[in-house]
Amino acid sequence: xxxxxxxxxxxxxxxxxxxxxxxxxxxxxxxxxxxxxxxxxxxxxxxxxxxxxxxxxxxxxxxxxxxxxxxxxxxxxxxxxxxxxxxxxxxxxxxxxxxxxxxxxxxxxxxxxxxxxxxxxxxxxxxxxxxxxxxxxxxxxxxxxxxxxxxxxxxxxxxxxxxxxxxxxxxxxxxxxxxxxxxxxxxxxxxxxxxxxxxxxxxxxxxxxxxxxxxxxxxxxxxxxxxxxxxxxxxxxxxxxxxxxxxxxxxxxxxxxxxxxxxxxxxxxxxxxxxxxxxxxxxxxxxxxxxxxxxxxxxxxxxxxxxxxxxxxxxxxxxxxxxxxxxxxxxxxxxxxxxxxxxxxxxxxxxxxxxxxxxxxxxxxxx
Numbered sequence: 001x002x003x004x005x006x007x008x009x010x011x012x013x014x015x016x017x018x019x020x021x022x023x024x025x026x027x028x029x030x031x032x033x034x035x036x037x038x039x040x041x042x043x044x045x046x047x048x049x050x051x052x053x054x055x056x057x058x059x060x061x062x063x064x065x066x067x068x069x070x071x072x073x074x075x076x077x078x079x080x081x082x083x084x085x086x087x088x089x090x091x092x093x094x095x096x097x098x099x100x101x102x103x104x105x106x107x108x109x110x111x112x113x114x115x116x117x118x119x120x121x122x123x124x125x126x127x128x129x130x131x132x133x134x135x136x137x138x139x140x141x142x143x144x145x146x147x148x149x150x151x152x153x154x155x156x157x158x159x160x161x162x163x164x165x166x167x168x169x170x171x172x173x174x175x176x177x178x179x180x181x182x183x184x185x186x187x188x189x190x191x192x193x194x195x196x197x198x199x200x201x202x203x204x205x206x207x208x209x210x211x212x213x214x215x216x217x218x219x220x221x222x223x224x225x226x227x228x229x230x231x232x233x234x235x236x237x238x239x240x241x242x243x244x245x246x247x248x249x250x251x252x253x254x255x256x257x258x259x260x261x262x263x264x265x266x267x268x269x270x271x272x273x274x275x276x277x278x279x280x281x282x283x284x285x286x287x288x289x290x291x292x293x294x295x296x297x298x299x300x301x302x303x304x305x306x307x308x309x310x311x312x313x314x315x316x317x318x319x320x321x322x323x324x325x326x327x328x329x330x331x332x333x334x335x336x337x338x339x340x341x342x343x344x345x346x347x348x349x350x351x352x353x354x355x356x357x358x359x360x361x362x363x364x365x366x367x
Contacts, residue, residue, distance in 0.1 A: 008361060014300050020353055021298075022312070025345040029338040036329055043323060043330060050322025051315040055199020057322065059190075059206040063271065065307075065314030066206075067285075069213040070268035071292025072310055073220050074261045076301040078145075080224055081257035082237035087134060087149030088265040089289025090156035091127040095266020096273045097160065098126030100168075100178055100280035103273075107185030115185055119274060120212065120267060127266015128259040130156055135258030139251035145258070153289075164282055177281040187275040207275030209267075216264060217303035223260070233257050265289060294343040316342065 299305025
């Protein structure tokens with residue numbers, strides 16, 4: 001019997017396998033560090049201290065994790081419906097336009113907590129709009145969602161470059177960005193959250209969007225596992241043929257799933273646009289849409305797993321930046337290599353250890 005068809009307990013699938021993949025990733029990362037003449041254990045210590053050793057580092061870690069939670073949820077919702085959304089990067093980019101337009105319109109007149117819900121809606125609508133055409137092409141014309149969504153990343157990037165250079169730029173300035181939002185268009189920092197644990201947020205841009213991301217995790221869990229729509233999405237994702245026999249409308253579910261996925265990606269823009277820089281800038285997404293793919297896969301497309309995986313990548317981003325300062329021989333490019341190894345083992349080689357784990361489980365359990 002093929003090992004692919006053997007059902008393993010949830011604690012093995014969702015805990016043991018990801019941990020083993022992570023250990024392998026750090027093992028090979030350690031070999032890379034050792035090859036350049038540095039201590040892997042010392043590098044790991046510096047990385048963890050830089051990410052978690054003080055309040056400011058924790059703030060930066062959670063700031064990065066917030067973006068990855070949104071994009072991870074975006075990818076996961078699509079995967080549950082059998083769709084692989086590679087366009088979260090572009091959807092988040094266009095979501096930034098929606099959030100910025102709301103902030104620019106309301107920041108003079110109302111406080112942030114009035115602007116915020118409209119900005120959430122604006123970011124979600126613009127992100128969903130970016131996903132709508134690929135969704136329609138998949139549902140009605142059979143175009144492959146991977147191809148159309150990844151091409152829309154380039155379309156969205158070109159559109160945003162045009163808007164920021166020709167339309168939204170501040171007159172007399174060279175930088176392609178909007179004006180800085182007033183206080184009514186900025187999300188407040190979460191100083192109180194870090195101070196609860198005796199730390200100081202410092203310059204870290206951790207903001208209210210972190211709490212919005214956690215709320216979205218709960219809502220996605222409710223959607224996927226506690227609603228009829230979520231059941232139909234999961235059925236379509238597992239077996240389109242069975243979904244068709246059950247009367248589940250293929251085109252409708254594809255459209256809804258992709259619109260939700262695009263909306264979640266669009267909300268990622270709240271974090272850097274209204275929380276960190278308080279203005280819309282070129283390339284503010286910074287690859288978070290693509291990292292969201294690894295976060296979703298590593299988190300097994302479950303909101304709890306996505307939170308944990310996003311925290312891991314937040315640690316790698318913040319701790320890696322600190323590590324490159326403390327160990328100059330480990331350059332920023334080396335940190336990208338380490339991040340790439342984590343993505344490799346968590347994603348592309350996710351099932352590399354499965355045959356051995358299945359055989360060991362069968363020997364121990366006698367099944």
